Amino acid sequence: MKKLTIILSIAAGISASAQSTPLQVNNYNPDYIAVGRLMTKSTTPYAPYMYAIGTYPSTNYTIPINGDSYYDHFDTTGTANIPILYWNYVDPLNPANSNTYPYNHPLITAINSTNEWEGYAFSLRDSNGQSVDSFEVGDPVLSGGFLQPNQSGYNTPSFAEWFTITSGTGNITYLQIY
Protein backbone atom coordinates (compact mmCIF):
# COMPACT_ATOMS: atom_id res chain seq x y z
CA MET A 1 0.00 0.00 0.00
CA LYS A 2 2.78 2.39 0.95
CA LYS A 3 4.63 1.55 -2.25
CA LEU A 4 1.51 2.20 -4.26
CA THR A 5 1.05 5.56 -2.57
CA ILE A 6 4.62 6.50 -3.45
CA ILE A 7 4.14 5.44 -7.07
CA LEU A 8 0.92 7.39 -7.25
CA SER A 9 2.54 10.45 -5.73
CA ILE A 10 5.26 10.32 -8.36
CA ALA A 11 2.65 9.91 -11.08
CA ALA A 12 0.73 12.85 -9.64
CA GLY A 13 3.93 14.87 -9.54
CA ILE A 14 4.61 14.20 -13.21
CA SER A 15 1.18 15.37 -14.27
CA ALA A 16 1.15 18.23 -11.73
CA SER A 17 2.48 20.63 -14.33
CA ALA A 18 -0.84 20.36 -16.18
CA GLN A 19 -3.85 22.38 -15.02
CA SER A 20 -7.41 21.41 -15.73
CA THR A 21 -8.91 22.95 -18.86
CA PRO A 22 -11.50 25.72 -18.34
CA LEU A 23 -15.12 24.80 -19.03
CA GLN A 24 -17.65 27.06 -20.74
CA VAL A 25 -21.30 26.04 -20.29
CA ASN A 26 -24.08 27.36 -22.57
CA ASN A 27 -27.72 26.31 -22.44
CA TYR A 28 -29.23 27.77 -25.63
CA ASN A 29 -32.36 25.64 -25.31
CA PRO A 30 -35.31 28.07 -25.09
CA ASP A 31 -37.67 25.63 -23.33
CA TYR A 32 -35.88 23.43 -20.85
CA ILE A 33 -33.51 23.53 -17.92
CA ALA A 34 -30.78 20.90 -17.62
CA VAL A 35 -30.48 18.89 -14.40
CA GLY A 36 -27.84 16.24 -13.84
CA ARG A 37 -24.39 15.16 -12.88
CA LEU A 38 -21.35 17.16 -13.99
CA MET A 39 -18.31 14.92 -13.61
CA THR A 40 -14.53 15.19 -13.45
CA LYS A 41 -11.97 12.41 -13.81
CA SER A 42 -8.26 11.69 -13.88
CA THR A 43 -6.43 9.75 -16.58
CA THR A 44 -4.67 7.86 -13.75
CA PRO A 45 -6.59 4.73 -12.71
CA TYR A 46 -7.97 4.72 -9.15
CA ALA A 47 -7.20 8.43 -8.71
CA PRO A 48 -9.82 10.63 -6.99
CA TYR A 49 -12.72 11.92 -9.09
CA MET A 50 -15.62 14.27 -8.43
CA TYR A 51 -19.05 15.49 -9.37
CA ALA A 52 -20.48 18.96 -8.90
CA ILE A 53 -23.05 19.71 -6.23
CA GLY A 54 -24.85 22.76 -7.56
CA THR A 55 -27.30 23.53 -4.83
CA TYR A 56 -26.59 21.63 -1.66
CA PRO A 57 -28.17 19.31 -0.51
CA SER A 58 -29.24 18.49 -4.08
CA THR A 59 -26.46 16.47 -5.67
CA ASN A 60 -27.39 17.79 -9.11
CA TYR A 61 -25.91 20.52 -11.21
CA THR A 62 -28.59 22.65 -12.86
CA ILE A 63 -28.30 25.00 -15.86
CA PRO A 64 -31.21 27.44 -16.27
CA ILE A 65 -32.75 28.35 -19.64
CA ASN A 66 -30.29 30.66 -21.42
CA GLY A 67 -27.83 29.98 -18.60
CA ASP A 68 -24.11 30.31 -19.16
CA SER A 69 -21.07 30.02 -16.96
CA TYR A 70 -17.30 29.79 -17.20
CA TYR A 71 -15.22 27.69 -14.82
CA ASP A 72 -11.50 28.35 -14.69
CA HIS A 73 -10.50 25.82 -12.02
CA PHE A 74 -12.35 23.39 -9.78
CA ASP A 75 -11.44 25.36 -6.64
CA THR A 76 -12.90 28.66 -7.94
CA THR A 77 -16.28 27.31 -9.13
CA GLY A 78 -18.09 28.87 -6.17
CA THR A 79 -17.66 32.39 -7.57
CA ALA A 80 -18.83 31.56 -11.13
CA ASN A 81 -22.03 32.83 -12.74
CA ILE A 82 -23.68 29.46 -12.03
CA PRO A 83 -21.90 28.66 -8.77
CA ILE A 84 -20.75 25.18 -7.80
CA LEU A 85 -20.40 25.58 -4.06
CA TYR A 86 -19.59 21.96 -3.20
CA TRP A 87 -17.92 18.99 -4.79
CA ASN A 88 -18.59 15.34 -4.08
CA TYR A 89 -15.08 13.94 -3.88
CA VAL A 90 -14.44 10.22 -4.24
CA ASP A 91 -11.05 8.68 -3.44
CA PRO A 92 -11.10 4.94 -4.25
CA LEU A 93 -7.74 4.26 -2.57
CA ASN A 94 -8.42 6.34 0.55
CA PRO A 95 -12.16 5.95 1.12
CA ALA A 96 -11.89 7.89 4.40
CA ASN A 97 -11.27 11.02 2.31
CA SER A 98 -14.41 10.55 0.22
CA ASN A 99 -16.84 13.27 1.21
CA THR A 100 -18.60 16.46 0.17
CA TYR A 101 -16.22 19.41 0.33
CA PRO A 102 -16.65 23.17 -0.22
CA TYR A 103 -15.18 24.27 -3.56
CA ASN A 104 -12.20 26.05 -1.96
CA HIS A 105 -11.09 23.08 0.17
CA PRO A 106 -7.37 22.11 -0.17
CA LEU A 107 -8.32 18.66 -1.52
CA ILE A 108 -10.21 20.36 -4.38
CA THR A 109 -7.21 22.60 -5.10
CA ALA A 110 -5.01 19.49 -5.19
CA ILE A 111 -7.28 17.87 -7.78
CA ASN A 112 -6.93 20.86 -10.16
CA SER A 113 -3.73 19.39 -11.53
CA THR A 114 -4.87 15.77 -11.86
CA ASN A 115 -8.51 15.89 -12.98
CA GLU A 116 -10.20 17.04 -16.16
CA TRP A 117 -13.84 17.82 -16.91
CA GLU A 118 -15.27 14.47 -17.99
CA GLY A 119 -18.87 15.07 -18.99
CA TYR A 120 -22.47 15.76 -18.05
CA ALA A 121 -25.19 13.12 -17.64
CA PHE A 122 -28.45 15.03 -17.42
CA SER A 123 -32.10 15.38 -18.27
CA LEU A 124 -33.91 18.32 -19.82
CA ARG A 125 -36.87 19.31 -17.68
CA ASP A 126 -39.93 21.44 -18.32
CA SER A 127 -41.34 24.08 -15.98
CA ASN A 128 -43.15 21.36 -14.00
CA GLY A 129 -39.89 19.56 -13.35
CA GLN A 130 -40.86 16.75 -15.71
CA SER A 131 -37.99 15.15 -17.59
CA VAL A 132 -38.52 15.35 -21.36
CA ASP A 133 -35.20 13.88 -22.60
CA SER A 134 -31.96 12.53 -21.20
CA PHE A 135 -28.37 12.80 -22.39
CA GLU A 136 -24.90 11.55 -21.53
CA VAL A 137 -22.31 13.72 -23.22
CA GLY A 138 -18.61 14.05 -22.51
CA ASP A 139 -15.08 13.13 -23.45
CA PRO A 140 -15.25 9.65 -25.07
CA VAL A 141 -11.59 8.88 -24.35
CA LEU A 142 -11.44 10.04 -20.71
CA SER A 143 -14.74 8.30 -19.92
CA GLY A 144 -13.60 5.06 -21.57
CA GLY A 145 -16.47 5.12 -24.04
CA PHE A 146 -19.14 5.71 -21.39
CA LEU A 147 -19.91 9.18 -22.76
CA GLN A 148 -20.23 10.41 -26.33
CA PRO A 149 -19.34 13.89 -27.62
CA ASN A 150 -22.86 14.66 -28.86
CA GLN A 151 -26.40 13.38 -28.73
CA SER A 152 -29.79 14.27 -30.22
CA GLY A 153 -32.92 14.35 -28.09
CA TYR A 154 -35.19 11.33 -28.38
CA ASN A 155 -38.48 13.10 -27.67
CA THR A 156 -37.62 16.71 -28.50
CA PRO A 157 -35.57 18.47 -31.22
CA SER A 158 -32.95 19.22 -28.53
CA PHE A 159 -29.28 18.57 -29.11
CA ALA A 160 -26.38 18.45 -26.65
CA GLU A 161 -22.65 18.35 -27.18
CA TRP A 162 -19.33 18.39 -25.40
CA PHE A 163 -16.30 19.60 -27.32
CA THR A 164 -12.79 20.84 -26.76
CA ILE A 165 -10.74 23.35 -28.69
CA THR A 166 -7.07 22.52 -28.30
CA SER A 167 -4.44 25.11 -29.08
CA GLY A 168 -0.82 25.68 -28.19
CA THR A 169 -1.80 28.62 -25.99
CA GLY A 170 -4.52 26.89 -24.00
CA ASN A 171 -7.50 24.58 -24.29
CA ILE A 172 -11.15 25.23 -23.50
CA THR A 173 -13.92 22.65 -23.16
CA TYR A 174 -17.50 23.59 -24.04
CA LEU A 175 -20.78 22.06 -22.93
CA GLN A 176 -23.59 23.27 -25.18
CA ILE A 177 -27.29 22.48 -25.19
CA TYR A 178 -29.56 23.63 -28.02
Place this chain on the structure above:
Amino acid sequence: MKKHFLLTAFAALTLLSCNNESSAVNTVESMKTPQMENFDKAFKSLGDPQNRPTEEEKKRNTSELSDRRKALLVPASKELILSTGVTESELMRKTGGDMSQIIVWATQIYMKKSDEIRKNIKSEK
Protein backbone atom coordinates in the same frame (compact mmCIF):
# COMPACT_ATOMS: atom_id res chain seq x y z
CA MET B 1 -55.39 75.42 -5.60
CA LYS B 2 -52.18 75.03 -3.67
CA LYS B 3 -53.25 71.54 -2.73
CA HIS B 4 -53.84 70.71 -6.38
CA PHE B 5 -50.47 72.01 -7.36
CA LEU B 6 -48.77 69.91 -4.70
CA LEU B 7 -50.66 66.82 -5.79
CA THR B 8 -49.67 67.35 -9.42
CA ALA B 9 -46.06 67.90 -8.46
CA PHE B 10 -46.11 64.75 -6.37
CA ALA B 11 -47.64 62.73 -9.22
CA ALA B 12 -45.05 64.06 -11.65
CA LEU B 13 -42.25 63.13 -9.28
CA THR B 14 -43.66 59.65 -8.84
CA LEU B 15 -43.80 59.19 -12.61
CA LEU B 16 -40.25 60.46 -13.01
CA SER B 17 -38.89 58.13 -10.39
CA CYS B 18 -40.61 55.19 -12.04
CA ASN B 19 -39.11 56.20 -15.37
CA ASN B 20 -35.62 56.29 -13.89
CA GLU B 21 -36.11 52.89 -12.40
CA SER B 22 -36.91 51.19 -15.69
CA SER B 23 -33.89 52.73 -17.39
CA ALA B 24 -31.64 51.53 -14.56
CA VAL B 25 -32.62 47.90 -15.06
CA ASN B 26 -29.74 46.57 -17.09
CA THR B 27 -29.32 42.94 -17.95
CA VAL B 28 -26.16 41.20 -19.07
CA GLU B 29 -27.88 40.64 -22.44
CA SER B 30 -28.64 44.33 -22.97
CA MET B 31 -25.10 45.40 -22.09
CA LYS B 32 -23.24 43.04 -24.41
CA THR B 33 -21.32 44.74 -27.23
CA PRO B 34 -22.39 43.88 -30.82
CA GLN B 35 -19.18 41.85 -31.16
CA MET B 36 -20.04 39.87 -28.02
CA GLU B 37 -23.55 39.25 -29.36
CA ASN B 38 -22.16 37.98 -32.66
CA PHE B 39 -19.68 35.75 -30.86
CA ASP B 40 -22.52 34.25 -28.82
CA LYS B 41 -24.63 33.82 -31.98
CA ALA B 42 -21.78 31.93 -33.67
CA PHE B 43 -21.58 29.42 -30.81
CA LYS B 44 -25.36 29.10 -30.78
CA SER B 45 -25.33 28.48 -34.55
CA LEU B 46 -23.37 25.25 -34.00
CA GLY B 47 -26.75 23.79 -33.02
CA ASP B 48 -28.41 24.72 -36.35
CA PRO B 49 -29.26 21.54 -38.28
CA GLN B 50 -26.75 22.21 -41.08
CA ASN B 51 -23.98 22.96 -38.56
CA ARG B 52 -24.42 19.92 -36.35
CA PRO B 53 -21.80 17.15 -36.58
CA THR B 54 -22.06 15.07 -39.76
CA GLU B 55 -22.18 11.25 -39.59
CA GLU B 56 -18.49 11.26 -40.50
CA GLU B 57 -17.67 13.71 -37.68
CA LYS B 58 -19.72 11.69 -35.19
CA LYS B 59 -17.61 8.58 -35.86
CA ARG B 60 -14.41 10.23 -34.64
CA ASN B 61 -13.43 9.03 -31.17
CA THR B 62 -12.50 12.49 -29.88
CA SER B 63 -14.24 15.50 -28.40
CA GLU B 64 -12.06 17.92 -30.41
CA LEU B 65 -14.30 20.17 -32.51
CA SER B 66 -13.92 19.45 -36.25
CA ASP B 67 -12.17 21.98 -38.48
CA ARG B 68 -15.38 22.50 -40.47
CA ARG B 69 -17.21 23.59 -37.32
CA LYS B 70 -14.26 25.59 -35.94
CA ALA B 71 -14.34 27.62 -39.16
CA LEU B 72 -17.91 28.68 -38.28
CA LEU B 73 -16.60 30.36 -35.10
CA VAL B 74 -13.60 32.15 -36.58
CA PRO B 75 -15.17 35.30 -38.14
CA ALA B 76 -17.00 36.32 -34.94
CA SER B 77 -13.94 35.43 -32.85
CA LYS B 78 -11.73 37.68 -34.98
CA GLU B 79 -14.28 40.51 -34.76
CA LEU B 80 -14.33 40.25 -30.96
CA ILE B 81 -10.52 40.28 -30.70
CA LEU B 82 -10.22 43.29 -33.07
CA SER B 83 -12.88 45.15 -31.05
CA THR B 84 -10.45 45.27 -28.10
CA GLY B 85 -8.01 47.39 -30.13
CA VAL B 86 -5.80 44.55 -31.35
CA THR B 87 -4.85 45.10 -35.00
CA GLU B 88 -5.25 42.54 -37.78
CA SER B 89 -1.47 42.16 -38.09
CA GLU B 90 -1.05 41.67 -34.33
CA LEU B 91 -3.76 39.03 -34.43
CA MET B 92 -2.00 37.19 -37.26
CA ARG B 93 1.39 37.47 -35.58
CA LYS B 94 0.13 36.13 -32.24
CA THR B 95 -1.99 33.28 -33.60
CA GLY B 96 -0.37 32.53 -36.95
CA GLY B 97 -3.94 32.40 -38.24
CA ASP B 98 -4.52 29.17 -36.25
CA MET B 99 -8.30 28.72 -35.83
CA SER B 100 -8.05 27.12 -32.37
CA GLN B 101 -5.84 29.88 -30.98
CA ILE B 102 -8.18 32.56 -32.34
CA ILE B 103 -11.28 30.92 -30.80
CA VAL B 104 -9.63 30.28 -27.41
CA TRP B 105 -8.35 33.88 -27.27
CA ALA B 106 -11.80 35.25 -28.15
CA THR B 107 -13.49 33.02 -25.55
CA GLN B 108 -11.17 34.44 -22.87
CA ILE B 109 -12.06 38.00 -23.95
CA TYR B 110 -15.78 37.17 -23.96
CA MET B 111 -15.55 35.67 -20.47
CA LYS B 112 -13.71 38.70 -19.06
CA LYS B 113 -16.14 41.15 -20.64
CA SER B 114 -19.16 39.22 -19.32
CA ASP B 115 -17.60 39.22 -15.85
CA GLU B 116 -17.09 43.00 -16.02
CA ILE B 117 -20.71 43.53 -17.08
CA ARG B 118 -21.95 41.36 -14.20
CA LYS B 119 -19.78 43.27 -11.72
CA ASN B 120 -21.07 46.62 -13.04
CA ILE B 121 -24.66 45.48 -12.71
CA LYS B 122 -24.03 44.33 -9.15
CA SER B 123 -22.40 47.63 -8.16
CA GLU B 124 -25.31 49.60 -9.62
CA LYS B 125 -27.81 47.77 -7.39
